[in-house]
Amino acid sequence: MIEYLDSLIIVLVKHDLVTAFAVIGLIVWLAYQISYHLTKGRLHGSAIAILIGLILAYVGGWLTGGKKGIADIPVFAGVGLLGGAMLRDFAIISTAFGIQFSEIRRTGISGAVSLLLGVSISFFLGASIAYAFGYTDSVSITTIGGGAATYIVGPVTGAAIGASSEVIALSIAAGLFKAILVMVFTPWVAKWIGLDNPRTAMIFGGMMGTTSGVAGGLAATNPALVPYGAMTATFYTGIGCLLGPSFFFVIIRYLVG
Amino acid sequence: MAILRHVSQGDPVVIYGVALLALCMLGGLVLGQAIGLLIGVQANVGGVGIGMLALIAATELLRGKGRLKEISQQGIVFWSSIYIPIVVAMAASQDVLSAIRGGPIALFVGGLVTLACFAMVPVLDRLSQREPEHTIEESENRVDD
Numbered sequence A: 001m002i003e004y005l006d007s008l009i010i011v012l013v014k015h016d017l018v019t020a021f022a023v024i025g026l027i028v029w030l031a032y033q034i035s036y037h038l039t040k041g042r043l044h045g046s047a048i049a050i051l052i053g054l055i056l057a058y059v060g061g062w063l064t065g066g067k068k069g070i071a072d073i074p075v076f077a078g079v080g081l082l083g084g085a086m087l088r089d090f091a092i093i094s095t096a097f098g099i100q101f102s103e104i105r106r107t108g109i110s111g112a113v114s115l116l117l118g119v120s121i122s123f124f125l126g127a128s129i130a131y132a133f134g135y136t137d138s139v140s141i142t143t144i145g146g147g148a149a150t151y152i153v154g155p156v157t158g159a160a161i162g163a164s165s166e167v168i169a170l171s172i173a174a175g176l177f178k179a180i181l182v183m184v185f186t187p188w189v190a191k192w193i194g195l196d197n198p199r200t201a202m203i204f205g206g207m208m209g210t211t212s213g214v215a216g217g218l219a220a221t222n223p224a225l226v227p228y229g230a231m232t233a234t235f236y237t238g239i240g241c242l243l244g245p246s247f248f249f250v251i252i253r254y255l256v257g
Numbered sequence B: 001m002a003i004l005r006h007v008s009q010g011d012p013v014v015i016y017g018v019a020l021l022a023l024c025m026l027g028g029l030v031l032g033q034a035i036g037l038l039i040g041v042q043a044n045v046g047g048v049g050i051g052m053l054a055l056i057a058a059t060e061l062l063r064g065k066g067r068l069k070e071i072s073q074q075g076i077v078f079w080s081s082i083y084i085p086i087v088v089a090m091a092a093s094q095d096v097l098s099a100i101r102g103g104p105i106a107l108f109v110g111g112l113v114t115l116a117c118f119a120m121v122p123v124l125d126r127l128s129q130r131e132p133e134h135t136i137e138e139s140e141n142r143v144d145d
Helices: A002-014 A016-037 A045-064 A074-082 A085-094 A101-132 A138-149 A153-161 A165-189 A198-208 A211-221 A223-256 B002-006 B014-038 B047-064 B070-081 B083-092 B096-101 B103-144
Strands: none
Touching (some): A002 A016, A016 A045, A045 A211, A085 A223, A138 A153, A138 A165, A138 A223, A153 A165, A198 A211, B014 B070
16 A cells, blocks of 8 residues: 555655646645635635635745745645746736736826835835834945845845844745735725726836735736736845835934944 | 637637746746846736736737637636635645734734724725816816806
8 A cells, every 4th residue: 555655645746837837737726615605705716725824834834944835845836836926926927918008007196106205115114114123234234225125126235235134034024924915915805906907907016016916816806907917026126125225224224424 | 819710619728828828927927026136126017917908908909800719719718717716725734823923013013003994994085086077077167158
């Protein structure tokens, strides 16, 4: 019996991407069943699927101590490839198929404004909270502020200005938490913030910035809005990495001495 | 694009759609990387966004000329319809454990920032909406004059 189980696992590990298709298919099916039967469609199937994914990611991290969630378990390694940056960005770009230039041109400026405002608000609010929690050196405050933007801006900023690894880890955690919250809560706040049209979706993408959060949150709200939000969000991390170690660092250094 | 000019029924055109998508992504990422280098940032600046614009431009151009066959569109549509499962896989491979273990500061920073940004969306929405409405009113007034 154990021999059969072993050979099954060998097959699953060897064909990890195919295993991932089956596993994710099962999760999505389960999520939609829960959505129809337990919530009568009130909670969108994809929102539940993302939630199940996050819970599995927690379990994976807890079991293996790794950083890639469920993908650190060899049998589920393919989930990491399927959900990795390469295929995620490929799928994000494909969602742009069928939208029109005129739509984007109309929102162009408010999208750009939302980007600058989004990065600045996240940064300074994050920096203020770091200060309130007792961080007084400009390097740590700036790095945590960067993490409040996205979990990439934090470590990039921290590395550039020489933050300690503990503070860099903290900034990544803050950014990850933001991404998760955006993924989970976007469908809930969508009505409240008027997130039901392409223009608002573009502003939303620039305001939140975290590509994974925006991608997941909009998918669970209304898949038709994904390309608009993703479009602005993909500029956010770059702008954050540009402003974090330069402009924002200078301002923080001026403020705290 | 000359390739797409002579497609007959039996040609494997689905891959042309996938290849077009791939070229848009690679082109966008290369440009994004170049922008990053240019402004001295260790990150890809808007590569995916540029790729999306490239895809919109390419498909609008090809469709206008009637060269984007129904079946090569399938090569793009497939990926956009598999988007949600990919996002689920992405969620399942996040470092959720360290996000939670980051402690109260990480939770406070992530939570408050998310809340503030959510709240700012309708504010910015209303601010940017007011401008075009004004210009319409102004032009109408001018007609009345």
